[in-house]
Amino acid sequence: MTHTVTRRAANRHFLMCPPEHFDVVYAINPWMDTSVPVDTARALAQWETLKRAYETRGHTVDVIDPEPGLPDMVYAANGGIVVGGQALAARFTYPERAKEGPAYDAWFTGPAALGRGITSAGQSGETQEGEGDLLLVGDTLLAGHGFRTTRAAHDEAARRLGLAEQGIDVVPLELVDPRYYHLDTALAVLDTGETGNPPLVAYLPGAFTAESRATLERLYPDAILASDDDAAVLGLNVVSDGRCVFLTDRAGRLADDIAAAGFDVVPVDLSELFKGGGSVKCCTLELRPDAATAAHGTA
Numbered sequence: 543m544t545h546t547v548t549r550r551a552a553n554r555h556f557l558m559c560p561p562e563h564f565d566v567v568y569a570i571n572p573w574m575d576t577s578v579p580v581d582t583a584r585a586l587a588q589w590e591t592l593k594r595a596y597e598t599r600g601h602t603v604d605v606i607d608p609e610p611g612l613p614d615m616v617y618a619a620n621g622g623i624v625v626g627g628q629a630l631a632a633r634f635t636y637p638e639r640a641k642e643g644p645a646y647d648a649w650f651t652g653p654a655a656l657g658r659g660i661t662s663a664g665q666s667g668e669t670q671e672g673e674g675d676l677l678l679v680g681d682t683l684l685a686g687h688g689f690r691t692t693r694a695a696h697d698e699a700a701r702r703l704g705l706a707e708q709g710i711d712v713v714p715l716e717l718v719d720p721r722y723y724h725l726d727t728a729l730a731v732l733d734t735g736e737t738g739n740p741p742l743v744a745y746l747p748g749a750f751t752a753e754s755r756a757t758l759e760r761l762y763p764d765a766i767l768a769s770d771d772d773a774a775v776l777g778l779n780v781v782s783d784g785r786c787v788f789l790t791d792r793a794g795r796l797a798d799d800i801a802a803a804g805f806d807v808v809p810v811d812l813s814e815l816f817k818g819g820g821s822v823k824c825c826t827l828e829l830r831p832d833a834a835t836a837a838h839g840t841a
């Protein structure tokens with residue numbers, strides 16, 4: 543495939559949580575194996591490399607303090623969803639992660655968030671795992687359900703974040719494979735469509751019901767389809783700024799297909815964080831400011 547589109551980067555604000563307390567001491571997804579040791583120092587070094595990769599490309603990274611006893615807090619994408627300067631904090635499926643919801647909400651309520659043009663809309667009442675399942679593609683919120691976030695949580699997020707008022711439609715997508723328990727493990731947002739190109743995603747067809755596959759085919763006829771092998775290294779768990787796509791260095795053909803579509807592929811080694819069932823996107827929550835802050839820019 544040869545590409546004819548020019549990819550343009552947009553500056554992003556991210557929230558990340560250093561894996562100082564990262565470990566695998568419980569198993570709430572099929573990737574986690576408590577008998578496999580974790581090298582926390584190595585996890586931290588890999589995480590720092592990812593953070594620097596964002597910063598050297600002009601993105602702003604805020605850091606939330608990790609809390610002892612919350613080993614999965616490094617997966618900041620799950621902390622909530624931030625759209626139009628309104629942050630709705632997560633409510634986790636498993637009790638092991640329950641305290642992360644208030645921890646992320648405390649950040650959304652604090653001075654750092656305010657400085658970024660973000661205010662808290664509180665914590666979700668329904669089970670909702672943030673950008674693990676809620677992925678914004680321009681004016682479409684792709685909303686995963688089946689394992690973690692519920693349909694009721696999609697409706698609640700739409701209501702409390704005023705998505706309809708912002709012209710954003712919610713499209714539910716049902717996940718069926720326990721290995722791909724969050725939408726961001728089964729689908730990668732490559733181009734949101736905001737810089738003039740058509741929106742583009744990559745996904746693993748087998749992770750979805752037939753009905754959801756049909757929805758994806760209708761919305762994204764040019765989507766990149768991932769192989770089982772690339773999905774199984776969490777190759778779809780990417781962050782894209784519209785030009786650079788940050789993804790695991792273990793991805794094979796998927797990385798080639800992304801490059802062929804005109805993106806700069808930035809491979810990152812997150813082998814320690816893979817042991818918890820997460821990769822690049824899981825470690826990264828996007829902070830979308832209110833319109834006024836976005837217009838002035840805070841980077």
Ligand code: ARG
Pocket residue numbers: 570571574614617619620639673674724726727818819820821823824825
């Ligand atoms: N161990 C975490 C869990 O099972 C991993 C979360 C990964 N995050 C993500 N955005 N997919 O909840």
